[in-house]
Amino acid sequence: MTQKIVITGGAGFIGSHLADACCRLPGQPEVVVLDNLRSGRRANLERNQHHSNFRWVEGSICDAPLVEQVCAGADWIFHLAAMISVPESLLNPRECVELNVNGTLNVLEAARKHGAKKVVLSSSAAIYGDDPELPKHEKLRPAPQTPYGITKLDGEYYLEMYRREYALPTVSLRYFNVFGPHQDPTSQYAAAVPIFIKKALAGETIGIFGDGQQTRDFVYVADVAAANLWVAQHSDLSGVFNVATGSTVTILELAQTIRTLLGSTSTIQHLDPRPGDIRASWSDPGKLFSTGFRPSHDLASGLKLTLEAARKE
Numbered sequence: 001m002t003q004k005i006v007i008t009g010g011a012g013f014i015g016s017h018l019a020d021a022c023c024r025l026p027g028q029p030e031v032v033v034l035d036n037l038r039s040g041r042r043a044n045l046e047r048n049q050h051h052s053n054f055r056w057v058e059g060s061i062c063d064a065p066l067v068e069q070v071c072a073g074a075d076w077i078f079h080l081a082a083m084i085s086v087p088e089s090l091l092n093p094r095e096c097v098e099l100n101v102n103g104t105l106n107v108l109e110a111a112r113k114h115g116a117k118k119v120v121l122s123s124s125a126a127i128y129g130d131d132p133e134l135p136k137h138e139k140l141r142p143a144p145q146t147p148y149g150i151t152k153l154d155g156e157y158y159l160e161m162y163r164r165e166y167a168l169p170t171v172s173l174r175y176f177n178v179f180g181p182h183q184d185p186t187s188q189y190a191a192a193v194p195i196f197i198k199k200a201l202a203g204e205t206i207g208i209f210g211d212g213q214q215t216r217d218f219v220y221v222a223d224v225a226a227a228n229l230w231v232a233q234h235s236d237l238s239g240v241f242n243v244a245t246g247s248t249v250t251i252l253e254l255a256q257t258i259r260t261l262l263g264s265t266s267t268i269q270h271l272d273p274r275p276g277d278i279r280a281s282w283s284d285p286g287k288l289f290s291t292g293f294r295p296s297h298d299l300a301s302g303l304k305l306t307l308e309a310a311r312k313e
């Protein structure tokens with residue numbers, strides 16, 4: 001029986017959805033979020049405060065004694081806290097290593113010391129880089145191109161090493177492009193979907209980096225939360241899994257779809273290409289699907305829910 005769950009980065013976009021899902025689990029395990037609000041939001045925490053089994057500890061994954069204290073007695077540890085921005089990682093590679101590698105090591109050490117039953121790392125499709133082979137599958141040789149991608153791959157290697165050397169059960173989930181309600185359109189790290197929605201709702205020009213023909217595999221946030229729970233609940237699962245739908249859309253098509261769904265008059269403007277941007281991102285999610293997991297949403301149904309939430313906000 002799962003009694004305690006730790007979520008690093010649980011004040012963030014994905015982490016707050018995962019925290020909500022964890023709080024609702026049968027038996028109401030204690031759910032502890034460790035987050036220093038580097039890119040997370042108080043509003044995300046406030047949405048979960050009504051769960052009596054939810055607790056937020058304000059602090060950093062770089063504070064090893066604190067991480068150890070928070071992780072004591074945890075059955076599952078979902079490690080999401082990270083420097084999440086590719087451009088920022090190119091500007092500050094050392095800080096990226098400090099957060100994404102040393103922070104991950106702090107979590108692994110605490111998990112090992114306290115005998116956690118599963119550690120799940122939020123990894124990224126960025127580890128595939130611009131390898132022309134499509135769709136991306138887990139057997140491809142990783143080719144990360146930025147400190148963000150390199151440090152996510154380092155994290156995966158450490159999780160595998162802790163599994164092999166210390167018998168610590170670990171899984172790394174390589175998310176493709178996650179979208180859904182409460183994704184911040186105003187942060188400096190904002191992603192395409194929330195920015196396009198905000199601009200379309202305001203009737204403002206939608207800016208697209210480059211020609212807009214770059215492709216992405218969008219996965220709905222509730223499905224990402226469900227994938228985390230799935231691999232934690234299945235003790236036999238370990239290693240690396242893509243988390244995506246297996247279908248792809250261009251950024252230009254995405255902007256046009258959002259504009260149409262909202263009946264917006266926004267125009268689309270092409271901007272200079274962004275450094276470090278990957279041209280084609282399309283997943284083969286077959287490995288995770290073969291375990292019995294399936295996402296419950298496609299892009300259209302996920303966008304519908306996201307737009308409804310954005311209109312309310």
Ligand SMILES: NC(=O)c1ccc[n+]([C@@H]2O[C@H](COP(=O)([O-])OP(=O)(O)OC[C@H]3O[C@@H](n4cnc5c(N)ncnc54)[C@H](O)[C@@H]3O)[C@@H](O)[C@H]2O)c1
Pocket residue numbers: 008009010011012013014015034035036037038039040041059060061062079080081082083084099103122123124125174175176177178179191
């Ligand atoms: N959103 C995506 O499309 C996507 C795709 C691939 C991978 N990921 C990964 O998923 C995870 C969650 O991403 P997100 O989109 O929810 O981003 P987010 O910025 O909303 O969440 C990250 C959280 O980590 C916290 N954090 C950062 N540094 C910290 C530190 N030193 N100590 C404690 N907390 C800290 C932030 O405050 C934030 O709440 C990240 O690891 C990210 O790399 C996200």
